[in-house]
Amino acid sequence: MKAGSKLERMLESGNFTVTGEIGPPKSCNGEIVRHHARMLKGYCESYNLTDNQTAIVRLSSIAAGKILLEEDCEPNIQIVCRDRNRIAIQSDVLGATALGMKNILCLSGDHQKFGNHPTSKNVYDVDSIQLIKILDGMRNGYFANGEEMKDEPPKIFIGCAANPFADPFEFRVTRLEKKADAGADFTQTQCVLDMERFERWMELVRARGLHKRIKILAGITPLKSVKAAKYMNKYVAGMMVSQEYIDRLEKAEDVKAEGVNIACEQIEYLKKMEGIAGVHIMAIAWEEIVPEICKRTGLNPRPEV
């Protein structure tokens, strides 16, 4: 055990693992986080807390993580490279682990152009892979500069993202490999809305034996509307929505219900896919749907580990 988090234990146990996501609010109202934590409690091993997602200023992920701990939910702290240099990041990692947070997910971060402060300066002192390496060094007792820690090293279970839907396709597998090499323990993928491409990617992953080196959680996002599906497909870089899903939503009488159907089918399908350790359910601004999806796919109740 590297950090002994619930997420790590579940993944190690070989059970099909579930993680969720909570977006902190654009305010200091911690009750919103608490509300979501109570609603989702017991459905997931761990909950990602986004770090100023899409470069919009929000309640900090570590502070939100503290609220989750109070609610007996396990946080997965996201850290993006956009806003902090290696000094600030290491300091935050020490702080988060001191508060009892054990999972940290390393990301490059969306460019600030998309956020509410497009005129700000970005940092990118390190990139996501370098960040993984820094965290791996820290849990082994070293700071990024190579200096040995005088005290007990932080215990961290390191996560990263993988995007099978970005280009160049073949290199996406290499990039995951680099993340595994850097020390990542698990990866959560971009939401799978094109199963065919995802399967091709998994084939390449398995061919390199990567699924044995890093736990892969497939991203699941229930589609809420046809418009959103089309928008994601066309305008969001690194996202793909298959025509099949768009057609199904267009034909459906109850689009939301169909979106949930698709998500549930995907989960059932992924359960059987070799190398998939679980799912990461990202119900963006639709957190309340997570319990239903988990119940319908038999992911609830969660096994004890």
Add this chain to the structure above:
Amino acid sequence: MIIAERKPIEEILGLLSKHQKVLVLGCGGCVTVCLAGGEKEVGILSSQLTMARSKEERPLEIVQKTIERQCDFEYFEGIRHIVKDVDAILSLACGIGIQTCAEAFPDKIVWPGVNTKFLGVNLNVGEWAERCQACGQCVLDKTGGICPVARCSKSIFNGPCGGSQDGKCEVSPDTDCAWALIHDRLTRLGEVDSLREILPVKDWSYSRDGGPRKLVREDLELESGK
């Protein structure tokens, strides 16, 4: 090559508002090449300023001059007599030239006439693109001759990030993804496996982050062992 662009005219008019006689000073270096501050631009801008001020019925007298380079002190020697008679200098040089000009004439107001944009290449007449950030420690050997510091929106060293699609950057469909370019070029050269290596964190102390930089080569200095 330094790429610059003339400042908006309102801004320039604002800077010159209290003056009656100014020297519009062009530079024969980069800003001439990038069509922002050479003799022709000096002429056009002067005409524009004259007309604008004449319209306001507050005539502005303009002296036009373009020197070889504004980033070398010696080239300012020849214009001392002109500078003496003007209220201020509007320099169309890059940021370097404007500062050198101000340093050359410590008692004279020197206004910037252009915005210095980036270090780049001239793709075509009227089209320029950034190529270098002068980070002080070149990594082009590792990235197939394409700079991730200058050309990746996030300056990452182990790209492409998840926002790369169809060779374009998530920031804009007009921007090439530098890492897609690197990947494609190394693939063409049969060297793509080199990208499996994790590039270590960069030592930014060679860049601006280490404070204002200065280069001294003692072996070249006129008086050695200073």
Add this chain to the structure above:
Amino acid sequence: MENNTRIGVFFCSCNGKITEKVDYEQITSEIKKLPQVEYVRDSQNLCAHLEGELICKEITKNQLNRIVVVGCARSKEEGFFKEVLRKAGINPHLLSMVNLLEECCSVHGKSARSAAKAMEMAKMGVARAGKLEEISFGEYSVNRTVLVLGGGLAGMEAALQAAARGHKVILAEKEDKLGGRLARVNSIIGVDRNPAELLDEKVKAVTSNPSIEVRTGTRLGDLDGNIGNYTAWLVKGDTETPVDIGAIVVATGVQTIFCPVKYGLGIADNVIGQMKLERLLADGKDFTGKNISLVIGKTTEEFNLSFVIAVKNALLLRKRFDATVNVFYTNIKVAGDNWEKMYTEARDAGVNFFKFDEGIEITANNGEILINYEDPFIRGKIPGPFTVTSDYIVLPEELVPADGTEDLAKVLRIDLGPASFFSIDNAHILPEMTSRDGIYLVGSCQSPGFVNDIQISARVVAEEIFRKLYADQVSVELTQPYVDAAKCVVCLTCYRCCPHGAITIEHGEQYDNLYKSAAQMNPMVCRKCGICAAECPGKAIQLPDYTDDQVLAQLEAMEV
């Protein structure tokens, strides 16, 4: 010369046409007061021969070195006065002409305003004269060898024409023998010659001509330089050899692609293209009494060649074999010398012409061909469709540029025009010219054409090459823009803007700037448009006769 500029102003009343509107007395008295004006004279008719001699004398007597003519300024008059200047021993470019007749008197009534304009125009002319500069001639060593690309009829004809004018010729053909498409046809439109014989004759003429060197299996790999001084890299197999040449004639022609799919047809023995028909005819195949249908109109419509070929062969099949010949067409494009006549002849000979639009359906198997079509003219009156059964169906081929045309265009640095054939220069100047002097087009490489046009254009091109490269040393008037090296920052803006590839960056100690280099305009290539001068960000480029000083002086002299 600046300090002793002595301007003479000559007014012409154009036999009273000008003076009836404008009072010269007032103007001359004003002009006399202008600095540098040393002599003013007005005359009834300046362009009379005797006046010319008089001007000559006055120039000498008063040591005038800039002449202003106020009167008219047509090119004929300009020529006359330039000659006068030449005779008087001053550079003909030191002449400033003011078209008072046509810009003022003919278009305005007599008024204070037109008088003011006349005054202003005279002053502008004088102002310009003060800034005029001499233009001299330069001697250039040129290579007179002509490289002809393509050994088809067009290439061979161009080679023969150039050789006849004393040029050495290198004829490069990418195939292993000369002949091109002529070797594959049965008859030639508008030329009453057997193609095989004609080809034989031309090949003999070319190969026996001591001035023509034939290189087969050879293509152009790369090209440097400009007219008179090109270096061409000729590629044969794996070897690349440079040759020095002065001009290039491109005669790479056209190729045909048989594409029955466009007519909804597959491959069958009796579905053939025009080229195949030519071959069969040349081989002596008998079509006696057969029913043959020619269809045209769904492809290659932009060129009339395909229409003319169809009509030619229809007539031939009808006449020689008494065959039943049907031509299905959407359009008949036979404009051109004699083609219309041939079309009428075909109709008279009993070729059936059937018009169709969208409604045509062709089915073919090796046994018979059925053509169902609707005639748009009689549709509604006599309801179709009609069916014609044929033994053969003949289709036009797609006409596309020869293989490698695109690459060759890159090497030659010329553009491709419509349908990807080589683009000609402005058609008004010389249709065989390209945007670069010294590179010419003969034959179908610019657009599918006819054999009888080839001879004309080959002659025109050879004449043009001779005009430019008439001797090893040619004299060129240096009217091209000149560059003030001290201001040139070798930014390449002019180089990129020049439509004619006339600009190079030259290096040398004589260029007085930081780079010891400057843009230079090749006078043999430059066409004096002045685009470069207007683009130059350093104001380093001036176009003689239209310098910034000359233009701005005119603006300066203008009244508000």
Add this chain to the structure above:
Amino acid sequence: MSANADFQPKIIVFACENSGWLAAEHAAELALSYPERVELIKLPCSGKIDVLFFMKALEKADGTIVLACQKENCKFIKGNIRAAQRVKQTENLLKEIGIEPERVGLYYLAANMGHKFVEIIQNFYDKIRELGPNPGKVIK
């Protein structure tokens, strides 16, 4: 701005010697007429027009135009295309300082278009008359 009855705009016309210049001669042959306060300056090609020429012209005139050969019929292939770009540049420069961009223009015509020449000149003249005096004129 309402037209002042006494206002006679000054117009400076830069004419390509292959088209506009010859069209002016043609107009004379046809005995057509146009306003007096129009001055022509000959250029070898509309591509020789310089933004600076336009600006200098507008320092004293009320409007200025360049006459170019018909589209796709420039003797120098790209001259009239460059001319259009420079008109655009000048329009922007004028707009920036609050001067009507209509004071600069580009018109295409052929050498044998005397009537068209006069029509262009008259229309432009009328347009400038409508606009009133150039507020940016330096020499008044």
